[in-house]
Amino acid sequence: xxxxxxxxxxxxxxxxxxxxxxxxxxxxxxxxxxxxxxxxxxxxxxxxxxxxxxxxxxxxxxxxxxxxxxxxxxxxxxxxxxxxxxxxxxxxxxxxxxxxxxxxxxxxxxxxxxxxxxxxxxxxxxxxxxxxxxxxxxxxxxxxxxxxxxxxxxxxxxxxxxxxxxxxxxxxxxxxxxxxxxxxxxxxxxxxxxxxxxxxxxxxxxxxxxxxxxxxxxxxxxxxxxxxxxxxxxxxxxxxxxxxxxxxxxxxxxxxxx
Amino acid sequence: xxxxxxxxxxxxxxxxxxxxxxxxxxxxxxxxxxxxxxxxxxxxxxxxxxxxxxxxxxxxxxxxxxxxxxxxxxxxxxxxxxxxxxxxxxxxxxxxxxxxxxxxxxxxxxxxxxxxxxxxxxxxxxxxxxxxxxxxxxxxxxxxxxxxxxxxxxxxxxxxxxxxxxxxxxxxxxxxxxxxxxxxxxxxxxxxxxxxxxxxxxxxxxxxxxxxxxxxxxxxxxxxxxxxxxxxxxxxxxxxxxxxxxxxxxxxxxxxxxxxxxxxxxxxxxxxxxxxxxxxxxxxxxxxxxxxxxxxxxxxxxxxxxxxxxxxxxxxxxxxxxxxxx
Numbered sequence: 001x002x003x004x005x006x007x008x009x010x011x012x013x014x015x016x017x018x019x020x021x022x023x024x025x026x027x028x029x030x031x032x033x034x035x036x037x038x039x040x041x042x043x044x045x046x047x048x049x050x051x052x053x054x055x056x057x058x059x060x061x062x063x064x065x066x067x068x069x070x071x072x073x074x075x076x077x078x079x080x081x082x083x084x085x086x087x088x089x090x091x092x093x094x095x096x097x098x099x100x101x102x103x104x105x106x107x108x109x110x111x112x113x114x115x116x117x118x119x120x121x122x123x124x125x126x127x128x129x130x131x132x133x134x135x136x137x138x139x140x141x142x143x144x145x146x147x148x149x150x151x152x153x154x155x156x157x158x159x160x161x162x163x164x165x166x167x168x169x170x171x172x173x174x175x176x177x178x179x180x181x182x183x184x185x186x187x188x189x190x191x192x193x194x195x196x197x198x199x200x201x202x203x204x205x206x207x208x209x210x211x212x213x214x215x216x217x218x219x220x221x222x223x224x225x226x227x228x229x230x231x232x233x234x235x236x237x238x239x240x241x242x243x244x245x246x247x248x249x250x251x252x253x254x255x256x257x258x
Numbered sequence: 259x260x261x262x263x264x265x266x267x268x269x270x271x272x273x274x275x276x277x278x279x280x281x282x283x284x285x286x287x288x289x290x291x292x293x294x295x296x297x298x299x300x301x302x303x304x305x306x307x308x309x310x311x312x313x314x315x316x317x318x319x320x321x322x323x324x325x326x327x328x329x330x331x332x333x334x335x336x337x338x339x340x341x342x343x344x345x346x347x348x349x350x351x352x353x354x355x356x357x358x359x360x361x362x363x364x365x366x367x368x369x370x371x372x373x374x375x376x377x378x379x380x381x382x383x384x385x386x387x388x389x390x391x392x393x394x395x396x397x398x399x400x401x402x403x404x405x406x407x408x409x410x411x412x413x414x415x416x417x418x419x420x421x422x423x424x425x426x427x428x429x430x431x432x433x434x435x436x437x438x439x440x441x442x443x444x445x446x447x448x449x450x451x452x453x454x455x456x457x458x459x460x461x462x463x464x465x466x467x468x469x470x471x472x473x474x475x476x477x478x479x480x481x482x483x484x485x486x487x488x489x490x491x492x493x494x495x496x497x498x499x500x501x502x503x504x505x506x507x508x509x510x511x512x513x514x515x516x517x518x519x520x521x522x523x524x525x526x527x528x529x530x531x532x533x534x535x536x537x538x539x540x541x542x543x544x545x546x547x548x549x550x551x552x553x554x555x556x557x558x559x560x561x562x563x564x565x566x567x568x569x570x571x572x573x574x575x576x577x578x579x580x581x582x583x584x
Contacts, residue, residue, distance in 0.1 A: 002370065009367050017355045020396075093351035093412070096315045097368040098340045257277075258318045 003100045010107020011114065014081065018115060028115055032070040032123045039066065039190065040130065051195050059132045063123065064144055064217040065189030068209060070119050071152035072180045075112045078156035079163030079172035082108070086167055092258075101251045105244060109156040113149050120145045135222035143229070144216035150236035151212040155180060157243035164250040183209040188217075208239055265329060267293040267420050267451035268314060273323035275309050275475075283309040284320065285475035291453055291468075296446045298466030299455040302571060306475040307455040308348050311424045314453070315345045328419050328451075341369065344418030346409050348425045348455075354398040358389055358408055361397060362415055369416035376415075383411040387441070403434045410438065420451045427461060439464060459563045471570045478570040483563055490561040490569060493535035495542060500552030502526035511545050522568045526554075529568060 018024055040059050047058045085091040094104060124141050128134075134141055158179065162171040186203045187193075187210035193201040204210040215232035218224050268291035275284040284306050291297040299307050312318035314327055316336035325332040328342035353361050362380040366372075371379065384390045387407045392400055397408065406429070413421060423442070427435045442465055446452055456462055462469050463483050470480040479486060499505055502525050509521045512530055517538065521530040532538040535558045546553055559565075 006368065009364065013353070013356070013364060016360070020355065088354065089347055089349040089351035090353055092317060092347060093345065093365075094368070096317050096340060096343070096345040097365070098337050098370075099368045255317060256319050258312060 003103050006099055006103035007107045007110065010103055011111045014108060014111035015114060018111070028074065028119060029122055031073070032066060032119050033126055035066045035069065036062070036123060036126060036130070043190065046191065049195060052192060056133070057131070059127060059130055060134075060220075061217075062190065063127045063132055063134075064148075064213055064220060065187075067120060067123055067144060068148045068151060068187075068212050068216060069184050069189060070123065071116050071148035071212075072155050072184060072209065073176065074116050074119065075109070075152035075156035076159050076176040076180045077172065078108055078112050079159035079161075079175065080169065082160055082163040083167065083169055083172060086163075095251070095255065102244070102248045104251075105157065105160055105247045108160065109153055109244065112156050113152060116149065116152055117145070120148065134220050136220040136224055140220040140224065143219035143224075147212040147216040147219070147233060147236060150233065150240050151208050153240040154208060154236070154243045157240070157247040161243070161247040161250045164247070164254050183207055186210070187213050189213050208236060211236055265293075266290040267295075268297070268325070268327050268453060270310070270314060270325040271323055273310070273313055273325060274321045275306075275313060275318065276321055282475055284313065284323075286323070287472070287476055288323075289470050289477055289480065291451060293451050294446070294449045295467045296442065296452045296454060296465050298462035298469035299453060299472055300457065300459065300462050300469055300567065301455075301472035302457065305472040305571075307472055308424055309475075310472070311345075311347075311422050311453070311455060315343055315422055316340055317345075341416075342419045344413035344416070344421045346413040346421070346423045346426050348428070350402075350405050350409050352397050352405050352408050352412065354405075355396065357394050357396055358384065358400070359393040361408060362411060365412045366415045371416060379415060379417075383414060387411050388437075403430055406430060406434070407438070410441065414445075418450070420453070421445065423452060423454045425455055425457070427456070427458065435461075459567060463563045471567060473571045479566065483566075486566045487561040487563065490531060490565055492531050492533040492561075494559050494561060494565050495530050495532060495535045495539060496557045496559065497528045497530070497542065497546070497553060498555040498557075499526045499528060500554050504551045507549065508546055508551050511549055511551075512542060515541060515545060524568070529565070531565070531569075 040062055043062070044058055046052060047061070082091065085094070136143070155175070159172055159175045162175050165171070186200055186207050188204065189209070193204050196204075211232040215229045215236075218228050268289070270287060270289050273284045273287045274282070276282050287306060287310060299310060301307050309318065313320045314325055314332060316332050316339045319333070327339045330338040330342065332339050353364070356364070359380060362383060363376060366376040366380065381390070384393045387410060389404060389407055389411065392404060397405060400408070406426070410426065427438055430438065439461070442452060442454070454462070454465060466483065468480070468482045469486070470477045472478070481489070497508070499508060505523050505526055505528060508528055509523055512518055512521050512528070517532055519531040521528050530542070539556055539558065543553065543556070
């Protein structure tokens with residue numbers, strides 16, 4: 001019970017900070033829009049490549065990719081809040097109170113998901129305006145968003161853990177450039193894997209980002225194959241829980257080192 | 259009215275804490291703080307004061323040793339310790355992106371306080387520390403002194419039994435310092451146990467009923483300020499030399515005289531203890547004059563906490579004594 005209350009308090013703290021920074025809000029809203037417009041325009045004609053097996057437009061194909069990428073990129077910066085709190089000695093203060101360590105991590109990451117939820121709604125709305133059609137309807141879009149959130153949680157926990165371990169902004173930047181970016185392009189986010197080299201297709205099989213993209217895209221189909229989606233969601237959820245537990249445990253290493 | 263304070267509020271036994279590669283921040287530090295007293299932890303920068311506070315507040319784990327705070331084992335029951343203590347760290351730890359009131363409400367909620375009780379407590383603290391007018395403004399716009407007072411308020415929200423103040427007045431102007439001293443006295447009178455680290459000697463002298471001097475991770479002296487001063491027999495003779503270069507030579511000359519303890523050097527000032535200081539001044543002057551060492555001034559003084567400090571942390575001949583911010 002206390003953990004939930006504390007988690008909610010931590011979410012509130014970050015949300016309040018977010019809403020007080022008009023630039024943050026603007027950036028968070030504009031960035032996915034840019035991806036959608038830019039990638040949509042740039043790759044418009046790739047659907048004409050032989051083997052691009054979709055009857056729909058590239059925009060329809062692109063939406064799940066952009067959504068998952070947006071989740072990764074927003075959540076990947078999560079560790080920056082930790083670094084900020086460490087630098088300002090706020091983290092040490094929290095650690096001398098009875099707050100549950102898990103509430104610090106979960107509260108921060110749930111806040112990231114709330115912010116991402118707003119982005120997801122904007123991407124969906126804009127995609128519809130641009131002419132995308134979601135055969136799976138609202139339910140399908142919510143399922144897609146859930147897939148993106150699960151992989152986002154994993155990346156956020158990773159970012160938090162690296163921040164607590166290395167305590168440098170570079171560690172968080174590293175998560176984003178060395179992990180998030182490659183994993184996005186080693187997936188079917190922008191291009192069917194049937195058109196990609198074999199080695200990329202092989203890596204994509206064990207790439208959680210690809211699980212989220214493929215499961216989310218399937219959820220948007222007219223008649224989703226849930227036997228394809230369910231195991232991927234379970235795996236993504238397991239990964240999110242494991243990485244959150246790991247991030248929480250890094251507090252112990254941190255407290256031993258100070 | 260007050261309950262009997264049999265067991266100490268803070269007890270540390272042989273604490274050891276090392277940082278890689280080979281910094282021994284605590285080297286077998288032990289101390290005891292009786293309940294409802296102000297205890298001063300004095301020492302040069304890097305002596306281990308802050309590390310002691312980190313270990314006693316269950317923030318950092320020691321490599322060896324044990325400690326109890328408010329009757330709870332710091333290593334085995336850290337959560338109980340955390341409920342009983344308030345901490346004001348050496349660096350300000352306010353959330354600069356929130357308002358003063360939000361800072362206090364958030365801290366209170368971490369201790370399970372809520373609703374009207376918490377709001378009243380927050381208003382009370384804001385008033386007590388003179389922050390009521392600024393309470394609704396983002397803390398980043400506050401002055402440093404106000405932020406420091408907010409730090410203290412944050413440490414007090416849940417009415418802790420034991421309060422840790424790690425150099426609370428560093429960087430405060432004299433007026434703010436005195437206001438904080440009054441606050442510390444008031445809290446102590448209410449029965450709170452306070453551990454205060456400082457490198458201001460007058461602060462320890464004013465506030466602490468007992469104190470310990472830390473040097474290189476160990477306690478080198480412990481007792482009430484008066485007892486520590488009384489332990490220094492006699493009085494001090496301070497000789498201000500005309501040039502600092504003569505100091506080591508002058509020190510070795512005086513060291514050879516009978517009836518003097520080891521002289522302590524601080525730049526061009528030479529301090530030496532003597533049973534009957536006033537009567538010994540002529541012999542000191544004679545020795546220095548004979549060696550052609552110029553003297554700018556000589557003073558005789560009753561022992562101060564300064565002397566206690568120098569005595570225990572100064573290393574007689576190479577006494578490059580710390581930057582004891584005075």
